[in-house]
Amino acid sequence: MIWAIVALAAPALALVAIGLIPPLRRSGRPAAWVSVAAISAALAAAAVAAAEVVRSGPAVREVLWAPLHSFPPVRFGILLDGLSATMAVLVAGVALAVQVYSLGYMSGESRPSLGRYFAYHSLFAFAMLGLVLSHNTLQTYVFWELVGLGSYLLIGFWFERPAAARAALKAFWTTRLGDVGFAVGVVVLWAAGGTFVFSELFERAADGSLAGPMLAVGVAGLYLGAAGKSAQFPFHVWLPDAMEGPTPVSALIHAATMVAAGVYLMVRIAPLLAHTPTVSAWVLGIGCLTAFLSATMALVERDVKRVLAYSTVSQLGYMMAAVGAGAAGAAFFHLSTHALFKALLFLAAGSLIHALHTNDLFEMGGLYKRMPWTAATFLIGALALAGVFPLSGFFSKDEVLAGVLDHGHRFAFAVLLATAFLTAFYIFRAFWLAFLGGRDADRHAHESPPVMLAPMAVLAAGTALAGLGGWRAIAHMLGVSVSFPEGVHAGHPPAIVPVLGSAAALAGIALAWSGYGRGLWSPAALRAQLAPAVRVLERRWFIDDLFLALYRALYLVPTRIVGWFDRYLVDGVVNWVTDRTRAASQALRVTQSGRVQDALYFLVAGAIVLLALAARS
Numbered sequence: 001m002i003w004a005i006v007a008l009a010a011p012a013l014a015l016v017a018i019g020l021i022p023p024l025r026r027s028g029r030p031a032a033w034v035s036v037a038a039i040s041a042a043l044a045a046a047a048v049a050a051a052e053v054v055r056s057g058p059a060v061r062e063v064l065w066a067p068l069h070s071f072p073p074v075r076f077g078i079l080l081d082g083l084s085a086t087m088a089v090l091v092a093g094v095a096l097a098v099q100v101y102s103l104g105y106m107s108g109e110s111r112p113s114l115g116r117y118f119a120y121h122s123l124f125a126f127a128m129l130g131l132v133l134s135h136n137t138l139q140t141y142v143f144w145e146l147v148g149l150g151s152y153l154l155i156g157f158w159f160e161r162p163a164a165a166r167a168a169l170k171a172f173w174t175t176r177l178g179d180v181g182f183a184v185g186v187v188v189l190w191a192a193g194g195t196f197v198f199s200e201l202f203e204r205a206a207d208g209s210l211a212g213p214m215l216a217v218g219v220a221g222l223y224l225g226a227a228g229k230s231a232q233f234p235f236h237v238w239l240p241d242a243m244e245g246p247t248p249v250s251a252l253i254h255a256a257t258m259v260a261a262g263v264y265l266m267v268r269i270a271p272l273l274a275h276t277p278t279v280s281a282w283v284l285g286i287g288c289l290t291a292f293l294s295a296t297m298a299l300v301e302r303d304v305k306r307v308l309a310y311s312t313v314s315q316l317g318y319m320m321a322a323v324g325a326g327a328a329g330a331a332f333f334h335l336s337t338h339a340l341f342k343a344l345l346f347l348a349a350g351s352l353i354h355a356l357h358t359n360d361l362f363e364m365g366g367l368y369k370r371m372p373w374t375a376a377t378f379l380i381g382a383l384a385l386a387g388v389f390p391l392s393g394f395f396s397k398d399e400v401l402a403g404v405l406d407h408g409h410r411f412a413f414a415v416l417l418a419t420a421f422l423t424a425f426y427i428f429r430a431f432w433l434a435f436l437g438g439r440d441a442d443r444h445a446h447e448s449p450p451v452m453l454a455p456m457a458v459l460a461a462g463t464a465l466a467g468l469g470g471w472r473a474i475a476h477m478l479g480v481s482v483s484f485p486e487g488v489h490a491g492h493p494p495a496i497v498p499v500l501g502s503a504a505a506l507a508g509i510a511l512a513w514s515g516y517g518r519g520l521w522s523p524a525a526l527r528a529q530l531a532p533a534v535r536v537l538e539r540r541w542f543i544d545d546l547f548l549a550l551y552r553a554l555y556l557v558p559t560r561i562v563g564w565f566d567r568y569l570v571d572g573v574v575n576w577v578t579d580r581t582r583a584a585s586q587a588l589r590v591t592q593s594g595r596v597q598d599a600l601y602f603l604v605a606g607a608i609v610l611l612a613l614a615a616r617s
Contacts, residue, residue, distance in 0.1 A: 028111030082477030124150030178228020185221020230262025247350030284324030291317030327403020329488030365437030402493030424508025
């Protein structure tokens with residue numbers, strides 16, 4: 001347990017040091033090394049803690065947080081089990097790779113900006129580690145909101161750019177909308193179960209004391225929070241715009257950290273989800289819809305980072321579909337492998353952008369000769385994302401497909417299989433346009449420095465090796481988790497699943513190769529023939545337009561009406577009273593000349609009036 005505390009405390013201490021020591025914050029490079037050293041310590045401590053869990057089983061350390069006289073007291077605690085330990089290692093590992101990579105990518109930033117950048121990184125790492133190690137729903141919610149703050153600061157790091165500032169606000173408010181459901185879910189489950197602690201909620205659901213509509217409402221509320229963080233339909237609109245942040249931020253947020261937090265939460269509460277079949281069906285359906293819609297939008301995207309962003313949303317839909325189908329273990333396995341190959345793809349994309357200073361795939365081409373290491377690592381990540389044997393994505397994707405099929409969801413299986421075909425097509429479309437396209441990109445482009453290539457090489461190795469025995473390792477870790485005390489079956493999927501999955505992946509790759517590699521068909525001509533459909537995809541199925549229309553109808557119009565009422569009625573009455581008071585004071589001020597004789601005149605006149613009144617009475 002002490003190692004888990006060290007893992008949580010290390011980035012917090014780095015944040016305090018950078019934030020409270022102005023010379024360190026303004027120095028830039030030293031602040032960066034403090035942050036890197038802290039996250040390195042966190043990774044080492046998390047790895048030792050994970051080994052301790054394997055050897056000794058789950059452990060909990062808690063302290064009294066808030067004594068409540070009429071209700072059970074609220075406790076602050078750290079839950080160290082197979083699920084949280086694995087997630088902590090993933091978070092710290094990806095964060096370390098991204099921070100080391102940032103030493104090269106962000107080298108052009110001014111010193112104060114660089115110090116601020118790494119301070120934000122430390123805050124985000126602390127919040128994510130706190131989230132995955134929390135042992136109750138209320139504490140999870142606290143760190144959940146801190147993660148939202150950290151993501152807002154990182155996405156809007158270049159706040160002087162209007163697009164980045166808007167993207168940060170869009171991400172913040174969209175995820176906050178889902179977090180309203182999270183807060184309701186926390187309160188409802190506490191009211192129905194009398195506790196915030198995960199293990200105690202699981203026990204109450206198992207013995208039937210926590211059941212019925214209250215359980216369903218509580219779990220649905222938690223799912224809304226998870227849908228916001230993990231960009232599930234219709235909350236997915238924030239994630240593509242979040243690409244306005246620095247590319248290392250995109251790798252951090254869209255790999256193993258923020259967007260994975262929603263999937264992690266749903267895997268954590270899988271025992272509760274098992275007792276709410278209606279909510280599970282919604283999770284499955286929305287996951288499939290998210291996976292397919294996002295994959296279609298990636299087909300026409302020109303921005304290499306946005307292609308990866310849509311891919312992230314799609315893969316998160318895969319994971320959520322597996323959770324809804326009852327295969328939470330497979331979802332967590334895919335989360336783990338996705339963390340590696342998606343971080344790798346984002347860092348490789350960052351290497352392209354660093355060399356060419358453009359995100360546009362159609363301004364790239366022929367870069368494999370000038371940037372061979374970037375090309376190789378991008379290819380490894382693309383093959384893993386497509387699900388090609390023997391890379392890690394092949395194994396985890398097949399486990400998701402098998403989990404959905406095994407639980408009898410054939411239509412969902414078909415949708416996810418079609419998504420696998422689209423995934424292979426759009427990622428290899430991006431690969432051929434960037435590295436093997438006919439256009440010869442900037443001849444001054446050069447390979448990235450070693451400080452950027454080294455994290456990419458480590459992630460590429462992890463992507464290549466994580467599938468070999470990875471499912472059994474994940475299943476073993478889940479077996480020492482309070483969420484899966486009975487463990488997870490780690491058998492081989494039915495033969496039909498890898499056959500169909502590989503066929504879909506190879507078909508997508510072949511189609512991309514035939515059009516963008518060999519020119520057997522013309523992408524431009526096809527685009528012209530399918531212009532209406534392309535327009536729909538380019539406009540993101542008009543979902544953003546619908547949100548904008550709702551925003552104007554439900555917010556702007558009422559606020560304008562309220563503003564008119566306030567300006568012309570409320571303020572108008574106040575201003576009229578003020579004007580009348582001012583006019584009356586102007587008329588009366590002549591009676592106050594300040595001369596003594598005038599006062600005497602009025603005194604005598606008043607005395608005469610009083611005497612006259614007295615005489616008449």
